[in-house]
Amino acid sequence: MDWLIAIFLGALQGATEFLPISSSAHLRIAGLFLPGAEDPGATFTAITQIGTELAVVLFFWRDIVRIISKWFGALGGKVAKDDPDVKMGWLVIIGTIPIVVAGVLFQSLIRDQLRSLWITATVLIVFGLILGAADIWGRRVKTLETITYRDGLLVGVGQVLALIPGVSRSGATVTVGRALGYERPAAAKYAFLLAIPAVFGSGLYETYQAFTEPSSIGLGWGPTIVATLVAFVVGLVVIKWLMAFISRRSFAPFVLYRIALGAVLLVLLAAGWIQPL
Template identity: 65%
Template sequence: MPFIEAIILGLVQGLTEFLPISSSAHLRILGELLPSATDPGATFTAITQIGTEAAVLVYFRKKIARIISRWFQALTGKVPHSDPDARMGWIVIIGTIPIGVAGFLLQDTIRTFNRNLWLIAIVLIVFGIILGLADHFARRTREFDDVTYPSGLTMGIAQALALVPGVSRSGATTTAGRLLGYKRAAAAEYSFLLAVPAVFASGLYELVHALTEPDDGPYGLPETAVATVVAFVVGLAVIAYLMKFLQTRSFLPFVIYRVALGAVLLVLLSTGVLQAF
């Protein structure tokens, strides 16, 4: 049964990581509905996110390789620091700092209070509404290559909010991107690239934590590994779908889904069907 549950959770992780609906919230909620009826835990969530970020590496492999290559060449003076790809490398690094600092300082809170289902329900609704307003009223003129250092840092600060389950990493960063005037696909693309260093760092940290404290959480490393592989395969397909979707469609379906899910969760908590912890 643990392996079946892990596969289901990996599937959900892959489906929800890149959509602005919060993968961590879905794993937390689903954990209560599965036969084991328990929170998968921050460790399981962080490690399975390695799978979805590996999907980012594969999908954007040419762009990421070019950015890394140009960034190193700029360090040695082979290309100017103004080179767009070298500059993007620095923007991603700077944008990663907020979530790195917040994650380090708030790691105990992330493991406890942030797993509260009441908090997740409210956050799903509130940030869903914010995403909807930003997407509807924002300008739509700036492309991916127009991302500046201030914009990258602002979206990085927004990404740090994703430490709270229910916010959504992609949802927070794309909301900030839309408010700054970036087109939907441009905001989403930067969001995906920005998440790579943060998620891999978090996932590797939690992997070490799981190896040193194997009893933390309901799933062991074998189950977590299976879920991570499933998340990778599904996540790769979702990225391809979402990038095409955002070329012509808005975030409205995701906004409606977030608000509806949050409302249902509030009802289930109020009636005692689900417990907050």
């Protein structure tokens, strides 16, 4: 049974990681209806996110290789420091700092108190509305080539909010990007590139923790690895679809979905049919 649950959760992780609807919230909610009705946990979520982040690396492989090679080339004086790819390398580094600091300072809060379904339901609705507002009223003229270090840092600050289940990493970062006036594809691409070091860092740290505290991984190593592989395959399909979708459509369907899901959760919690922790 654990293997079937792992496949389901891996598919769910891959399907929701890149959409602005919060993969961690969906894994948290799914745990309520699985045999044993247990939260898969922050460790399982972080490890399976490695799979979806590998999908990002594969999808943007040429961009990533070019950015890294030029960034190191600039350090050696072989590439101009004002090269756009060199700048993007620094933007990813600068934008990652806020979530690293927050992850270290608030680790216990992230793993325990913030996983309350009351919080998840509330932020699904609130940040859904914020995303909708930013998408509608945000200017749509800035491209990825024009992104500034200030804007990159602000998007990085937005990524910190993704530590709360229900906010959504892509949702938070894209919302800030849209509010700052960036086109949807530009906001999404920077959001995905920015997530790479944060997600891999978190996933590798939780993997280490799982070795030292085996009970923290919940389903066990075998099913978790399978879930991560499934998340990679499904995530690759979803990211290709999403980048094509947002080039011609708004985020409105995701906003409506977030509000509906959050409202259903609040009703279930208020009725006592599900427990917040």
